[in-house]
Amino acid sequence: MSSxxxxxHNPDHYGFQTNAIHSGxxxxxxxxxxxxxxxxxxxTFKQYEPGKHxxxxxxxxxxxxxxxxxxxxxxxxxxxxxxxxxxxxxxxxTMSYLLKSGDHILTVDDVYGGTNRFFRNCANRMGxxxxxxxxxxLELTEKSFKPNTMMVWIETPTNPTLKLVDIxxxxxxxxxxxxxxxxxVDNTFASAYFQNPLELGAxxxxxxxxxxxxxxSDVVMGAIMLNDEKLYERMKYLQNAVGAVPSxxxxxxxxxxLKTLAFRMQAHMHNGLKVxxxxxxxxxxxxVIYPGLESHPQHELYKRQMKGFGGMISIYIRxxxxxxxxxxxALKLFSCAESLGGYESLVEHPAIxxxxxxxxxxxxxxxxxxxxxxxxxxxxxxxxxxxxxxxALEKAIPNN
Numbered sequence: 001m002s003s004x005x006x007x008x009h010n011p012d013h014y015g016f017q018t019n020a021i022h023s024g025x026x027x028x029x030x031x032x033x034x035x036x037x038x039x040x041x042x043x044t045f046k047q048y049e050p051g052k053h054x055x056x057x058x059x060x061x062x063x064x065x066x067x068x069x070x071x072x073x074x075x076x077x078x079x080x081x082x083x084x085x086x087x088x089x090x091x092x093x094t095m096s097y098l099l100k101s102g103d104h105i106l107t108v109d110d111v112y113g114g115t116n117r118f119f120r121n122c123a124n125r126m127g128x129x130x131x132x133x134x135x136x137x138l139e140l141t142e143k144s145f146k147p148n149t150m151m152v153w154i155e156t157p158t159n160p161t162l163k164l165v166d167i168x169x170x171x172x173x174x175x176x177x178x179x180x181x182x183x184x185v186d187n188t189f190a191s192a193y194f195q196n197p198l199e200l201g202a203x204x205x206x207x208x209x210x211x212x213x214x215x216x217s218d219v220v221m222g223a224i225m226l227n228d229e230k231l232y233e234r235m236k237y238l239q240n241a242v243g244a245v246p247s248x249x250x251x252x253x254x255x256x257x258l259k260t261l262a263f264r265m266q267a268h269m270h271n272g273l274k275v276x277x278x279x280x281x282x283x284x285x286x287x288v289i290y291p292g293l294e295s296h297p298q299h300e301l302y303k304r305q306m307k308g309f310g311g312m313i314s315i316y317i318r319x320x321x322x323x324x325x326x327x328x329x330a331l332k333l334f335s336c337a338e339s340l341g342g343y344e345s346l347v348e349h350p351a352i353x354x355x356x357x358x359x360x361x362x363x364x365x366x367x368x369x370x371x372x373x374x375x376x377x378x379x380x381x382x383x384x385x386x387x388x389x390x391x392a393l394e395k396a397i398p399n400n
Contacts, residue, residue, distance in 0.1 A: 069258075083223065085224075106151070110160075135166075160355065185204070189312055207225075221246045282393060290309070290313045318371070349373060
């Protein structure tokens with residue numbers, strides 16, 4: 001690996017897509033001058049003499065392929081720094097070590113099931129308390145802060161009911177309460193292409209790269225992006241100490257996925273909006289939730305806070321659990337599977353699948369009912385996807 005920085009790409013001078021292709025990817029980094037960063041699988045690195053190395057010592061502490069990915073991720077979120085982890089949950093777990101026993105986390109009530117599970121069943125065993133709050137209600141949110149609140153965890157759009165939280169407003173409340181509160185935004189559903197929380201007051205942006213950022217359903221990985229140097233140094237230390245790091249091969253795949261992120265998100269939005277409008281007109285569907293529709297309760301916030309939205313749609317179909325099962329089973333192009341954000345279209349039943357770990361009474365409050373279905377619209381031909389949804393709805397609810 002070359003030691004010269006004369007060739008370094010300056011992301012401040014370029015746009016999103018240019019940075020996705022060039023940041024951290026400079027051929028001059030490598031003695032071979034390969035255009036595609038190599039997969040460095042070595043776990044240890046020869047030192048010039050004891051304690052004097054070429055930037056790498058041991059694979060958990062740092063890896064050239066991982067570094068290239070992190071350098072690419074940072075500018076996409078308008079950040080100075082990025083750190084990659086073995087999964088989105090691994091990033092969450094590592095961030096929890098920023099806190100101590102007796103601290104309090106304030107989070108949105110409609111948070112991803114895995115995050116809900118970690119806060120309720122894992123963080124609490126470390127003496128960290130969590131409150132789940134409807135952050136659409138800013139007055140309630142402000143009242144929910146405690147003297148020991150040290151982290152605010154925002155997810156927007158939320159998973160799976162696609163509520164939008166006003167990032168700027170909640171972060172301002174937090175900093176008024178205590179400037180040391182760490183504001184984290186899970187930006188997985190929006191992707192860095194459509195929303196940049198650091199510009200709205202967040203301290204850390206978190207991603208499950210597994211979803212839109214990688215976009216090919218072949219990598220499990222997480223990442224955080226941030227601007228504060230001291231906070232970065234703390235998280236860099238924890239990345240190494242906790243050790244939940246991704247493999248070099250997965251870093252290579254995620255780096256490849258970022259190269260087409262902008263184009264994929266444009267295609268997801270085109271298809272998502274078209275499918276959402278079609279479902280809104282289908283008499284077998286009671287309700288369609290999609291931020292890009294004017295019918296969305298936070299559509300005005302969507303226009304202020306986001307640059308667009310991808311392919312995530314949530315719907316309530318007419319009927320109950322039987323109709324939902326028949327609908328999911330009748331689809332041909334949509335696979336009934338967990339996860340989201342890949343080029344392929346997926347559909348799932350949150351109450352039974354992704355959010356089964358959320359307590360039943362909490363699911364009822366959130367509206368995660370038996371007739372509630374989450375759709376991840378891929379980048380196939382939109383008319384084909386609409387046709388598949390319509391035929392499955394007809395089979396599931398024949399006597400509408």
